[in-house]
Amino acid sequence: AQTVTQSQPEMSVQEAETVTLSCTYDTSESDYYLFWYKQPPSRQMILVIRQEAYKQQNATENRFSVNFQKAAKSFSLKISDSQLGDAAMYFCAYRRANSGGIGSNYKLTFGKGTLLTVNP
């Protein structure tokens, strides 16, 4: 079974600084997707960034970027120029790429989360 581990229960960063959240995962699959989701106090899970395992290039979305190390099964999230609105719980998640046809592979395996605090 796939597992996702986030070793940092809490992190804090000063506004405008850079912070990196860690995530490791375990899988025997060669093709899969990795995600970072953000959950603010409103409770809604918001997709921050996505990485396809077959792509060597690290994904970036504005101030958010990842460091994907497939051999090490590591998937860290870097937030640059941190803003107060970035404060939230961040979850790393894994999904198999292919498990039986359209509509049958949307199971996400989540890590326990990292609570990010942004200090003004």
Add this chain to the structure above:
Amino acid sequence: KAGVTQTPRYLIKTRGQQVTLSCSPISGHRSVSWYQQTPGQGLQFLFEYFSETQRNKGNFPGRFSGRQFSNSRSEMNVSTLELGDSALYLCASSFKGFNSPLHFGNGTRLTVT
């Protein structure tokens, strides 16, 4: 376009009762998944529906069930509630296709007393 809508937002039930939660996906989305979120266990997959058929199920007892209607709206039911069922229940929808991201609702906070 409206997002994923979950009702109700909050629910308080007594042990032994049953409860039904509702989820309306984003228009055009045919896949709906349910997750349970607790402080101890984190986020755990409950089940996934596509075109009214359950395609995948997590490791939950048979007291947890769900269904999807022809308009893609989904409901989940928990019978014989236990204190440990207290959680945030999140619904997510997705368009067809392997590469489609999940869009989550705001969840239903269930408290069992």
